[in-house]
Amino acid sequence: MTRKSKSPASLTIATFNVNGINGRLAVLLRWLAERAPDIVCLQELKAEDRWFPLDAIEAAGYGAVWHGQKSWNGVAILARGRQPIETRRGLPGEAADAPSRYIEAAVQGILVGCLYAPNGNPAPGPKFDAKLAWFERFLAYTANLAAHDVPVALAGDYNVIPTDLDVDKPERWRDDALFRPEVRDAFRRLTVAGWTDALRTLHPDERLYTFWDYFRNAFGRDAGLRLDHLLLSRHLAGRLLDAGVDRHVRGWEKASDHAPTWVSVGAPDG
């Protein structure tokens, strides 16, 4: 791993729910080589910390911090040619053995929060209540971050379909935990608090999906959802250059049910 001495003109920040980092390692490495993102947030590692494939990640040119757990959840932050400086794992108000859903690190002058929000189904019910409680903790914590005028990216699988434009058939999802008014409102409150939904800002009218489930040929029919979001602080949103979804990755063999999603931002001085 080589350390860069100069800041590049732009940085690519990506988020990718890999749905099992070891089962999908070939897909992840292929995409890293193709896209060469500078910063990557990963979700659903589904691996204990000791099974994180650090050797392969480092061989691909990335430093990493990770917060795994057995079987489920798990988040990581990768940085190309650098070691991310971990600043936090878990949200305030959570027990030490809470599900691994948040990790945060400083990379190249940007504070990167990598999150995996609870799915929350079935709704209503205790899982949905836990999802809402998680969002309240996230809203409280990120309000604190927004109060400091530093560049922050909150990237991950929010498990929220923000609007009707973000789902193939809205009427079929009304009662789903990904689309119910309570979670859409939580997401909306983030944007009201000053966080910029980068993809939607640059593509205001476009149907953009980041997830297609494995059932019923959802990808083939383009029956998708936009669940993976990159929210930028005011400071960082002002540097936004481009954003997109690498949807072709969803068509690869042994693909995750999510596609990588990314933004590029300019250097601090323009």
Next chain:
DNA sequence: ATGTCCAAACGTTTTGGA
């Protein structure tokens, strides 16, 4: 209720979570 995929578990199948 269904569909697919993965990983764990006393396991060459079943189960739960997404």
